Amino acid sequence: MNDQTVSPLSDFNASDLKLKGFKVYKISDDVSKIPSYNRRDFYKICINTSQSLIHYADRGIEVDGTILFFGNPHIPYSWEAISPYEGYACVFTEEFLKVNDRSESLHQSPLFKIGGTPIFNLSPDQKVFIDTLFEKMIAEQETDYVFKDDLLRNYINLILHESMKMQPSENFFKHKNASARITSLFLELLERQFPIEAKDSPLILKTPQDYAQSLAVHVNHLNRSVKEITGKSTTAHISERIIGEAKALLQHTNWSIADIGYSLGFEYPSYFNNYFKRLTGTVPKSLRM
Incomplete structure (x- = not known):
């Protein structure tokens, strides 16, 4: 029996999705076309029937049903x-779901917040109800x-409210090699911040504390794990990635240096x-042709 990574998304245009902020589709194991939208932009709700193993931050959960x-x-x-497997999924931006500034941020939702439990087992009746909403x-x-x-x-919102009335799954397990797992998660989350695509949307995660908070671990634990596994500090990884992106933007865009710095x-x-000169020995302007 072979495990397979699930990316069951129907064929749709990435830029069109970013413009509309929403897409719903049916998923099954016979889907072969996979779009390449930027995952960091989208929240996802998925109903799935299968035997699966889900890795979420530094936890894992086995599901069957x-x-x-x-x-x-x-x-x-x-x-x-x-x-x-079979089921339905939808992806959407927070901007699509929030109609005004008074709406609660999805980061604060019990279903999406850091440290929450994102998986709910469904009864046959609940499956029929949620399936119907996706079909609509x-x-x-x-x-x-x-x-x-x-x-x-x-x-x-109806799916969100129905879910908050359910009892979440509690059969999460911790991965055995905690340092390796948390380091892998940190490096993946670091890479998700790039490439920078808009000069008016500044980098969200900039410090080890930012990454630790997003991964729901103490910053000291993150720093020790990253140093143990990679031999480099968390700060060094972040700095190298920021400088690498800065060089790419300086060489391949017409953005002003101020705009690049802000992004x-x-x-x-x-x-x-000052940051660029301290880490590279030269100023940003030197990379401009």
């Missing part, structure tokens, strides 16, 4: 199917109804210049 899964783009996760969303996204987005948001998390150009 129908589950409802909530994926936070800022928490690394992966999914291995042990048996054939699939049908609705093809219409020209003027208030379609509002209706889709209502379906998502990398530096509020003032002088901060970026």
